[in-house]
Amino acid sequence: MPTADLSQKRLQDFKRLLKRAALDAYFTADPMEMRYLSGVELSYGEAVLLVSAKKSWFFTRTMIVPKMSHAARFIHVQDVKTESLSSAALETARAQGCASIGFAEDKVNFVLGQQLAKAGGVCAGALLDEMRLVKYPDEIAKIKTACRIASEAFKEVKPQIKTGITEHAVAALLAGAMLRRGAENIPFNIVCFGANTADAHHTASKTRKLKNNEAVLMDFGCLYEGYASDMTRSWWHGDKIPAEYEQIWNITHAAYRACAKSLKAGLSCREADASARRVIEKAGYGKEFFHSTGHGVGLQVHDGPFLSPRSVQVLEADSPVTVEPGIYFAGKWGVRLEDTFLVTKDGSKKLTKN
Amino acid sequence: MNKTQIPQKIVSLRKLMKKNGLDGFIVTDNLDQFYLGGFYFYPHEAVFLITHKDVFCWTRELYLTDVAVRAPFMTTVADEDRLNTAVKQAQKCGLQKVGFDAAKEGYASGRLLADNGFVQCASLINQLREVKDDNEIKIIRAACRIAYQAYEYVKPLIKTGMTELEVAAELEKFMRTRGATTTSFYTIVGFGEDCANPHHVTGSRKLKAEDCILMDFGCVYNGYCSDITRSWWHGKKEPAEYTKIWKLVDKARKAGIKAVKPGTATRTVDNAARDIIKAGGYGAYFTHGTGHGMGMENHEEPYNNQESDAVLTEGHIVTVEPGIYLPGKYGVRLEDTVAVVKTGAKILTKK
Numbered sequence: 001m002p003t004a005d006l007s008q009k010r011l012q013d014f015k016r017l018l019k020r021a022a023l024d025a026y027f028t029a030d031p032m033e034m035r036y037l038s039g040v041e042l043s044y045g046e047a048v049l050l051v052s053a054k055k056s057w058f059f060t061r062t063m064i065v066p067k068m069s070h071a072a073r074f075i076h077v078q079d080v081k082t083e084s085l086s087s088a089a090l091e092t093a094r095a096q097g098c099a100s101i102g103f104a105e106d107k108v109n110f111v112l113g114q115q116l117a118k119a120g121g122v123c124a125g126a127l128l129d130e131m132r133l134v135k136y137p138d139e140i141a142k143i144k145t146a147c148r149i150a151s152e153a154f155k156e157v158k159p160q161i162k163t164g165i166t167e168h169a170v171a172a173l174l175a176g177a178m179l180r181r182g183a184e185n186i187p188f189n190i191v192c193f194g195a196n197t198a199d200a201h202h203t204a205s206k207t208r209k210l211k212n213n214e215a216v217l218m219d220f221g222c223l224y225e226g227y228a229s230d231m232t233r234s235w236w237h238g239d240k241i242p243a244e245y246e247q248i249w250n251i252t253h254a255a256y257r258a259c260a261k262s263l264k265a266g267l268s269c270r271e272a273d274a275s276a277r278r279v280i281e282k283a284g285y286g287k288e289f290f291h292s293t294g295h296g297v298g299l300q301v302h303d304g305p306f307l308s309p310r311s312v313q314v315l316e317a318d319s320p321v322t323v324e325p326g327i328y329f330a331g332k333w334g335v336r337l338e339d340t341f342l343v344t345k346d347g348s349k350k351l352t353k354n
Numbered sequence: 355m356n357k358t359q360i361p362q363k364i365v366s367l368r369k370l371m372k373k374n375g376l377d378g379f380i381v382t383d384n385l386d387q388f389y390l391g392g393f394y395f396y397p398h399e400a401v402f403l404i405t406h407k408d409v410f411c412w413t414r415e416l417y418l419t420d421v422a423v424r425a426p427f428m429t430t431v432a433d434e435d436r437l438n439t440a441v442k443q444a445q446k447c448g449l450q451k452v453g454f455d456a457a458k459e460g461y462a463s464g465r466l467l468a469d470n471g472f473v474q475c476a477s478l479i480n481q482l483r484e485v486k487d488d489n490e491i492k493i494i495r496a497a498c499r500i501a502y503q504a505y506e507y508v509k510p511l512i513k514t515g516m517t518e519l520e521v522a523a524e525l526e527k528f529m530r531t532r533g534a535t536t537t538s539f540y541t542i543v544g545f546g547e548d549c550a551n552p553h554h555v556t557g558s559r560k561l562k563a564e565d566c567i568l569m570d571f572g573c574v575y576n577g578y579c580s581d582i583t584r585s586w587w588h589g590k591k592e593p594a595e596y597t598k599i600w601k602l603v604d605k606a607r608k609a610g611i612k613a614v615k616p617g618t619a620t621r622t623v624d625n626a627a628r629d630i631i632k633a634g635g636y637g638a639y640f641t642h643g644t645g646h647g648m649g650m651e652n653h654e655e656p657y658n659n660q661e662s663d664a665v666l667t668e669g670h671i672v673t674v675e676p677g678i679y680l681p682g683k684y685g686v687r688l689e690d691t692v693a694v695v696k697t698g699a700k701i702l703t704k705k
Binding site for chain 1: 394395396414415416417419420434454456457458459460461462463464465468474519520522523526527530531533535536537539540550551552553554555556641642653661679681
């Protein structure tokens with residue numbers, strides 16, 4: 001049974017946040033913010049959302065109106081004919097007497113930001129960003145499904161990864177397996193063989209074939225009803241595993257486990273990062289672990305909070321995060337191990353399996 | 355140090371910078387970065403500063419090895435405070451007028467740049483991206499061929515009882531197996547009344563024995579998009595009105611494609627298709643423009659619609675996609691991607 005869509009509740013809760021921040025309204029043209037507050041899947045440019053204490057409006061075009069049918073009971077849909085959508089929204093805001101209009105300063109472009117600033121715009125991106133850290137039950141259900149799809153797809157594809165197959169062919173098999181299970185998109189799909197495993201954001205090659213006895217790294221996930229999953233697996237293909245690979249794999253795994261074990265509501269993200277980093281540093285590979293330990297997962301694959309040494313955030317319950325330490329030797333190979341976890345009151349729950 | 359040759363696209367950008375009186379340009383959009391340097395960074399993970407002498411790149415440490423091999427013409431440095439570093443570097447180089455793309459820069463970062471005396475500019479790189487070179491056209495043709503072949507592959511597999519998502523999965527799997535890295539946009543598969551919604555979100559509706567089908571999809575191949583739409587009736591009892599609107603849309607599509615040639619206003623292309631649908635009595639049910647430009651993004655300049663003032667030139671890639679939507683009933687859209695060539699339009703979405 002699909003969980004009931006809680007967009008309307010989110011919109012209500014958000015209105016309370018607006019009030020507390022002393023804002024008359026909030027303006028957004030960001031597809032993810034709009035989806036979060038309305039449940040409507042939109043592309044950039046298809047609509048603009050204006051939320052005031054009393055009312056909410058979608059400004060859109062005739063061809064997009066049908067898409068909004070289910071949100072229309074709690075958001076007024078305005079079919080804008082020729083004017084730009086943001087101008088129409090700002091006009092309405094003015095007519096409603098909204099003096100201060102919040103907007104996300106990192107989600108509008110400079111041109112629009114200047115237009116907003118003139119109309120009483122106030123930088124308030126943190127409002128929704130912070131609200132989005134802790135997920136609602138419908139969001140958690142979708143992230144769980146996205147994680148299950150990725151896990152099952154990997155289980156199906158792994159036995160098909162044989163000597164001679166290309167990186168891209170593996171990526172295609174995996175994408176197909178996720179799509180067939182109901183994923184609607186594959187936002188990233190990293191497959192690396194050999195030295196490519198040391199390249200953390202490698203693009204799958206159409207010509208690079210898997211040789212016997214080399215390293216494999218796959219970092220992938222999918223979107224399910226707009227929500228992401230993220231997992232990474234690394235292993236040695238062939239039976240002549242170099243002792244050093246095994247050692248590095250074990251260190252990475254120990255770091256992964258230390259961080260996973262540390263997760264719980266109240267822990268600082270910096271400490272969560274440190275719990276993995278300490279293990280790797282102690283083993284002497286601190287320099288070879290050159291990225292942060294993890295990130296939140298939600299409408300974005302890289303959502304907040306960020307488990308990094310620079311983070312000032314604290315983990316909260318119902319917040320899905322990844323744990324993904326890695327050790328890389330340029331020109332040789334690398335190991336990264338990653339799962340998506342749901343932070344709970346007194347621990348965490350692993351959402352990606354296999 | 356022997357740095358490999360500067361890519362032609364950076365040379366072109368420098369010419370455009372000169373024309374605009376700029377001695378520096380900031381590039382933060384990851385597709386613009388891919389266009390210029392041939393290297394794909396994740397969004398927000400790199401900042402470029404292009405000067406008439408240098409190409410600076412600040413990025414995350416994890417890219418360094420790969421960039422050194424694939425884009426050796428850049429001076430690439432690991433940096434976690436990239437935009438501020440770029441500002442400092444511009445000062446260090448003594449640059450007088452550094453531009454940034456005001457439509458692509460976020461408000462917060464745009465303000466940081468503006469406060470430091472950088473000037474907001476139009477999307478200079480979009481002006482370059484709009485006109486494709488032969489190699490780009492070749493890649494887009496390959497992307498379109500894959501999409502077309504996916505349609506041919508999937509059509510006979512579609513059986514009564516299948517869901518929209520299942521059909522979309524077959525399309526996408528086929529395209530990826532042929533070399534596509536992702537889709538150009540969320541694949542639209544609609545059945546029945548879903549076809550009347552031009553931007554329908556593919557769902558779990560099952561195909562009935564007598565139903566209409568609309569598929570609008572495309573793939574990304576070597577960084578470039580394709581876009582194609584096909585509509586047809588599934589079953590044997592095709593309603594007379596469906597046949598009528600299908601033929602009308604097909605006539606409009608052909609007229610639109612015929613209108614495409616260098617020197618023609620995009621508005622004229624829109625009119626060519628729209629007039630036919632209007633004359634057929636369905637003008638009010640054709641609720642969108644006739645098409646859009648395409649390249650690394652699925653929607654680019656120029657747009658074949660009434661609001662556009664653009665004129666087609668050789669090297670433009672545009673879609674022609676008229677449609678008629680009867681709410682609650684069904685809809686038809688037919689779309690091809692075409693290249694503007696000397697003699698007119700060359701259809702890319704075919705075998």
